[in-house]
Amino acid sequence: MNKxxxxxxxxxxxxxxxxxxxxxxxxVAGGTNLIDLMKYFIAKPETLVDINNVGEKEAVVQNGDxxxxxxxxxxxxxxxxxxxxERYPLLSRAILAGASPQIRNMATNGGNLLQRTRxxxxxxxxxxxxxxxxxxxxxxxxxYNRIMAILGTSDQCIAVFPSxxxxxxxxxxxxxxxxxxxxxxxxxxxxFHRLPGDTPEIDxxxxxxxxxxxxxxxAQGFAxxxxxxxxxxxxxxxxxxxSVATGLELDGDSIRTARIAxxxxxxxxxxxxxxxxxxxxxxxxxxxxxxxxxxxxxxxVPYKYNSFKIELARRAIVRNCLMAxxxxxxxxxxxxxx
Amino acid sequence: MLPNDLTPVTLTINGRRHELRLEPWVxxxxxxxxxxxLTGSKKGCDHGQCGACTVICDGKRIISCLTLAVMKNGAxxxxxxxxxxxxxxxxxxxxxxxxxxxxxxxxTPGQICSxxxxxxxxxxxxxxxxxxxxxxxxxxxxxxxxxxxxxxxVKEGGNYE
Numbered sequence: 483m484n485k486x487x488x489x490x491x492x493x494x495x496x497x498x499x500x501x502x503x504x505x506x507x508x509x510v511a512g513g514t515n516l517i518d519l520m521k522y523f524i525a526k527p528e529t530l531v532d533i534n535n536v537g538e539k540e541a542v543v544q545n546g547d548x549x550x551x552x553x554x555x556x557x558x559x560x561x562x563x564x565x566x567x568e569r570y571p572l573l574s575r576a577i578l579a580g581a582s583p584q585i586r587n588m589a590t591n592g593g594n595l596l597q598r599t600r601x602x603x604x605x606x607x608x609x610x611x612x613x614x615x616x617x618x619x620x621x622x623x624x625x626y627n628r629i630m631a632i633l634g635t636s637d638q639c640i641a642v643f644p645s646x647x648x649x650x651x652x653x654x655x656x657x658x659x660x661x662x663x664x665x666x667x668x669x670x671x672x673x674f675h676r677l678p679g680d681t682p683e684i685d686x687x688x689x690x691x692x693x694x695x696x697x698x699x700x701a702q703g704f705a706x707x708x709x710x711x712x713x714x715x716x717x718x719x720x721x722x723x724x725s726v727a728t729g730l731e732l733d734g735d736s737i738r739t740a741r742i743a744x745x746x747x748x749x750x751x752x753x754x755x756x757x758x759x760x761x762x763x764x765x766x767x768x769x770x771x772x773x774x775x776x777x778x779x780x781x782x783v784p785y786k787y788n789s790f791k792i793e794l795a796r797r798a799i800v801r802n803c804l805m806a807x808x809x810x811x812x813x814x815x816x817x818x819x820x
Numbered sequence: 821m822l823p824n825d826l827t828p829v830t831l832t833i834n835g836r837r838h839e840l841r842l843e844p845w846v847x848x849x850x851x852x853x854x855x856x857x858l859t860g861s862k863k864g865c866d867h868g869q870c871g872a873c874t875v876i877c878d879g880k881r882i883i884s885c886l887t888l889a890v891m892k893n894g895a896x897x898x899x900x901x902x903x904x905x906x907x908x909x910x911x912x913x914x915x916x917x918x919x920x921x922x923x924x925x926x927x928t929p930g931q932i933c934s935x936x937x938x939x940x941x942x943x944x945x946x947x948x949x950x951x952x953x954x955x956x957x958x959x960x961x962x963x964x965x966x967x968x969x970x971x972x973x974v975k976e977g978g979n980y981e
Contacts, residue, residue: 488827488844488890510891517847517886518867530844532891558880562943582956583941584934585868587880588887718955814952 483520490532494661494693500531502663502691509533509693511554512589514581515597522605524598524614537695541591542566547701553592553659553694557647558583560591570699571809572708572729576650579712579816582719592694595648595658595674598685599641599749600721601630612638613682620682628787629723632795634748635783639682643675643750644721646816650710652743652751653727656699662692675750682749704729704741709805711798712745712816722746724795725816726802730766737761737770742778742803747795754778766807768800775799827890833858834902842889849873849884852899860900860929864958871957874930874937875899881937883956900929903936911977912936915970923961931957935971947972 491497501507508527510516511534519525537554542563544550549565560566561577581589603609603621610619622630622640630640651671658669675686688694707730714720725745731738740761744752757777764770775796782792801818805811811819826841833856842851849866852858852875864872866885873884876898903910912932915921922928934957944950950971951964959967 483845485843485845487825488888490893510888513888513891514868514883514886517888520845521867530888534891558941562941582871582883583938583953584871584874584881584883584956585886587937588882718952814949815955 483517484523484526484528486527487529488532489529490534491536494533494536494695497531497533497536498661498663498691498693500529501693504529505690507531511593512556512585514585514589515593519598523607524605533693545698548699550659551591551656551697551699553696554590556587557581557589557591557594558586561586569705570650570654570703572704572710572727573647573650573654573699575708575710575812575816576646576725576727578814579710579725580646591647591697594645595651595694595697596686596688597645600644601641602626604641613641613678616681616683623785626787627785629721629746630785630788631748632782632784632788632791633744633752633779634677634750636678636680636682638680639678639749640785641678641682641749642746643685643748644746645751646710646712646722646725646745648675649725649727649743649745649751651697651699652753653729653741654699654703655741656697658694659696659698660688660692661695662689666695668698671751672753678749685749702729702731702739704731704806706809707732707806708809709802709812710816711802711805711818713794713798713818717817718815724791724798726795726798728799728802728806730803730806732766732807735765737764737766740774740803742774742799744778744795744799747782747791752778754780766803768804771800771803772796774803829890829893831889831892831894832896834898840889844888844890846889847885848875848877848887848889848892848897851889852884858899858901861933862926862929864927864930869958870927870930871934872927872930874933874957876933876937879940881934898933898936900933903932910936911974912939912970915973916967919966919970919973920963921966921970922959922963927957927959927961931959931967935967935974938971939975944975950975 507529538552541555541559712725729741862872864870
C-alpha cells in the first residue's frame with residue numbers, strides 16, 4: 483500500500499475536522515474493506531483518521547419505540563445484542579450471513595454501509611473500470627459478468643453492492659444518522675445508496691467529511707414473520723449471488739404489511755414498493771408471492787453470464803416469503819430451509 | 821504528522837508488554853511475524869479471505885492481516901505462541917492432535933485461535949453452528965472434518981478456559 487499519515491481522533495468533531503481538511507483523507511474504523519483496497523492500490527488515502535476511540539460504543543440502545551444502532555459498534559456486537567435478537571431477528575440473521583466471525587468482530591455498522599463492490603474488474607487495476615477510474619470503460623459488461631447486477635444497471639457499470647446487513651436495513655426502513663462539517667442530517671435508507679448512472683464512482687450520498695453516527699430502526703421489526711435467504715457458490719463465507727430479506731406482518735392468513743428487499747442483484751439493496759403493496763390484504767400463498775416476485779424483477783436485464791440470476795431471484799423471493807411464515811425452520815448461514 | 825513519522829504503540833502480546841514505534845502501514849500480522857519473530861500466525865492470502873492470520877485481540881478473534889498495528893494501541897493480543905499454559909498444551913491443541921485435525925498444518929494456528937474465540941463467544945450450540953462459525957478459516961488439505969470433531973470434543977467436554 484502507499485505511505486500515509488495516521489492520526490487517532492479523540493472526538494467525532496475532531497475526526498470530521500481532520501478529514502474535511504484534506505481531500506485525500508479517510509476515516510478508518512474496522513478497516514476490513516479499506517485496508518484491503520489499500521493493499522490493491524485502489525484506495526490511496528494520504529491520511530487515515532482512526533475513529534475507533536470516538537462515538538457510542540454501546541451497540542444498540544432503545545430509541546423511542548424503536549432502537550438506535552451505533553455507527554461505531556461492530557457487526558458482531560449488533561447481531562448478538564439481545565434487543566436485535568429479540569426484536570429485529572431479520573437484521574441479526576442478515577449480519578450473521580455476511581463475512582466471517584473474525585471480520586464481523588472488526589467491521590463496524592457505519593463501515594458496512596460504505597463497503598465497496600467486490601466486482602473483480604474493480605479489484606483488478608490492470609482492467610478498465612468506470613468505478614475505479616471514471617471514463618476508462620466497464621470491463622464487466624462484455625466480460626465475465628456472472629456475479630453482476632440485473633437491475634438498475636447503466637451502460638457505465640453493472641457492479642453489485644455486496645452487503646447483507648444493508649438488505650435487512652432496507653427492508654426494515656432504517657434511517658441513517660450522519661454528522662459532518664455542515665452539521666447533522668438524517669438520510670432515509672432508500673436514499674443512501676445510489677444507482678450507477680453516469681457516476682458509478684459514487685456509491686452513496688455521503689459527502690466528504692461526513693460520518694455515520696447511528697442507524698435508527700422503527701418499531702416494526704417483523705420478529706414473528708421474517709426470513710433472510712442467501713444463495714451463493716459455497717454455503718458460508720461468500721458474497722451473495724442473490725439474497726432476499728422478507729418481513730411480513732400477518733393477520734391470520736392475510737398479509738397486513740410486507741417488506742421484501744433483494745441483495746446481489748443491483749448497485750443498492752433493491753426494493754419495489756408496488757410489489758409490497760400488491761401483497762397487502764392477500765393471503766400467504768405461493769401464487770401471490772410469485773406475482774410479487776414478478777413485480778420486483780420487472781425490468782431485469784441479463785448479461786451474457788448472469789441470466790440465471792433472474793430465475794434464481796424469482797425462486798428465492800418465493801422461497802424466502804414462505805420461509806418467513808415459519809422462522810423457526812431457518813438454518814444457520816441463511817441457507818434454504820429443508 | 822508526516823508520512824515518515826513513526827507512531828508510538830504499546831501492545832501486550834502473549835502477556836509480554838512491547839513498546840514500539842511503527843510506520844502506520846505495518847499490519848498487525850507483519851509486526852508479529854517480521855519484527856517480533858512470532859511466526860506462528862500465518863500469512864495465507866493477506867486479504868482477509870483465509871483466516872490463517874487469526875489472533876485474539878482483547879478476547880475476540882480478528883484477522884491480523886487487515887488490522888493496522890497502530891490501530892490497536894493498548895490492546896492485549898494472544899497468538900498461537902501464547903495459548904498453551906504452564907501445565908501443557910491448550911485443550912484445543914491436544915484435541916487437534918487427537919483428531920488428526922491437520923495435514924500440512926499451515927492453517928492450524930489460525931484455526932485454533934479462531935476456535936478459542938468461537939468457544940468464548942458461546943454462540944455455537946450444534947455441530948452445524950460450529951461449522952458455520954468456523955467458515956472464516958479455510959483448510960486446503962481438507963482436514964475440516966477433523967477440525968470440527970476436535971472443536972466439538974472440547975466444546976462438549978466443557979474443558980476450555
